[in-house]
Amino acid sequence: MTKKNAAAAASSAALRQSGETLAEVLHRELEQAILKGEIKPGDRLDEHEIAQRFGVSRTPVREAFRLLGANDLVDLRSRQGVVVRKIGINTLLEMFQVMAELEGLCARLASRRMSSTQEADMQRVHERLKVVATGNDVDEFNAVNIEFHSIIHDAARNVYLAEETRQLRNRVAPFLRRVTYKPHRFQTTVTEHEAIIAAICAHDAEKAHAAMRLHVNLLGDDLADFIAAYE
Amino acid sequence: MTKKNAAAAASSAALRQSGETLAEVLHRELEQAILKGEIKPGDRLDEHEIAQRFGVSRTPVREAFRLLGANDLVDLRSRQGVVVRKIGINTLLEMFQVMAELEGLCARLASRRMSSTQEADMQRVHERLKVVATGNDVDEFNAVNIEFHSIIHDAARNVYLAEETRQLRNRVAPFLRRVTYKPHRFQTTVTEHEAIIAAICAHDAEKAHAAMRLHVNLLGDDLADFIAAYE
DNA sequence: GCCAAGAATTTTGTATGCACGATTGACTAA
DNA sequence: TTAGTCAATCGTGCATACAAAATTCTTGGC
Structure with a gap:
């Protein structure tokens, strides 16, 4: 928990609009990243890594994953992580x-x-x-x-x-x-x-x-x- | 944490099929309850109460809520709980x-x-x-x-x-x-x-x-x- | 008696820690 | 050399604890 995290926390806080939860922010950001192709189909999303990147705990990250999953943007494989959906x-x-x-x-x-x-x-x-x-x-x-x-x-x-x-x-x-x-x-x-x-x-x-x-x-x-x- | 909870825990465990997470079980059960009309449109879902009813913590309940929300069965109002969607x-x-x-x-x-x-x-x-x-x-x-x-x-x-x-x-x-x-x-x-x-x-x-x-x-x-x- | 402001309570949001399951790699035996 | 099994490690699932926000209740003033 040093300088790196503080910077990340600041960035995620900056993205947050009033009355929004962190899960919602993450949902939006990840969705955009997927739609823009920055995260590609087949890619695996690591809870820990993303939490660290945005300077938050894993809880809101997990909730964002569920939101993405319900929109069918990612596959939620229980106990095996989430991967960006690869459509045949x-x-x-x-x-x-x-x-x-x-x-x-x-x-x-x-x-x-x-x-x-x-x-x-x-x-x-x-x-x-x-x-x-x-x-x-x-x-x-x-x-x-x-x-x-x-x-x-x-x-x-x-x-x-x-x-x-x-x-x-x-x-x-x-x-x-x-x-x-x-x-x-x-x-x-x-x-x-x-x-x-x-x-x-x-x-x-x-x-x-x-x-x-x-x-x-x-x-x-x-x-x-x-x-x-x-x- | 007495007899009542033990019974509830047993019931939720019984509903769980192999390889399923609690969030998934709760999602299924709540979805069924809504579709069957046991929970009516406009009803508010209380995290604490549902967690207690199924004998689990709030974490999987919250995740189940997100899943329901993405299917548009409930409205997720940030910081104001979730209510079963009332369709005009x-x-x-x-x-x-x-x-x-x-x-x-x-x-x-x-x-x-x-x-x-x-x-x-x-x-x-x-x-x-x-x-x-x-x-x-x-x-x-x-x-x-x-x-x-x-x-x-x-x-x-x-x-x-x-x-x-x-x-x-x-x-x-x-x-x-x-x-x-x-x-x-x-x-x-x-x-x-x-x-x-x-x-x-x-x-x-x-x-x-x-x-x-x-x-x-x-x-x-x-x-x-x-x-x-x-x- | 009513309205407003603030305190208390309730409820949601987030963090952290622990446990279990899955995956991977090494070691043994064929 | 290869296949199989066991151990170690990594990552997810869940629970608990804490923080913040919203709601409700209370109290004081008009």
Whole structure:
């Protein structure tokens, strides 16, 4: 318990927002680390090491692990530690099938419920996406892409659906990241988005549903091809 | 620490299966209690009391709480205890909308992938459902009904989808239970199931999808009516 | 009698220590 | 040399103790 720990404690305290427990802070931080790929699927999380790194005891670390586990980000193997979940290609495809359906439902609802303000936002974000699609910055492209989809999630005006869809996107995100998008993917996405936008703005529910499902399924196919090539 | 605790400790130890942690046991037991309605939405869970009841310390109880929270069965209010989640009618309707989509996807996939063995099972379970539908036993009806849907979930051959759908069903289950089904609901369900079975056996994916969506949505409507009448 | 402030109590959050199970490595025997 | 077993070590699971926050109760003033 010397200088090193004091510094670590300070860092974890700094991350803590008012009224938050340490377990919640750790949950957030670890989740981000996993989503950003700093901790990779298959990695083992050591209670002791993480506790030391953040300058806290093992108790809040354990509780954070349980939270991560319930979100299916890690596997809790009793008495054998926790490992960041490694999703097989089959499960990944299954997840895409579900995500296509959920995103499709979002699009269908959005086509009926989107406000004119949201419609304008959507157009604006799309313009930005077109710009970044000409570049090579994967992170930036992802960020704007997520922004685009978030607008549709919100426009569906179904909080539960939006949250579930968002969570599913998070779960596949670490794997999408590892697929360093080929440049053509950027352009394809833009084109697919345009079909979705057209259908939503025309308030054509079925067409919006179909366009979104296609979009997600195509992405899933690309990912599958990529992974299949490597394993 | 007297006779009472010794008895409680014995009971919790008895519930434990090999290789399971206490937190997991508590998670299971509490989940069941919530799903069965023994603990009602809005109820507050006291760490100390539950620890004493099961004859364990607060540590595994807290971990079980986190697990429940991640499944959205309880609300974890930092420093203010956990309460069994009280779902508003709006959220409930939102959940039904999502469930209709997921169950619909199950039906669609099942219509293409169901084995002849599963088809026979489905028919057999349906016959049993017809029998219990003539009675008044809500619990038995629910059990057979879940069995029916489980066959379709499995037949979809998408493990992730099956698990998500099952989980969603669990989350709405406590509220469905409180709707002491009117007898006519039994019969309506049987009729709706027959439409689903027909579509699946005919391998008509779109019809199966539509029939299942309708089935779930009608149930949601009934539930909404019931709740609206009470609140 | 009511409201407010503060003290006491209750309850959650965190740390630490001990115990048990799992994993690993060494040593023995075939 | 290899397979198997036992011991040592490492890490997780659980309990207890302590700290901090929230709630409740009490008391004093108006």
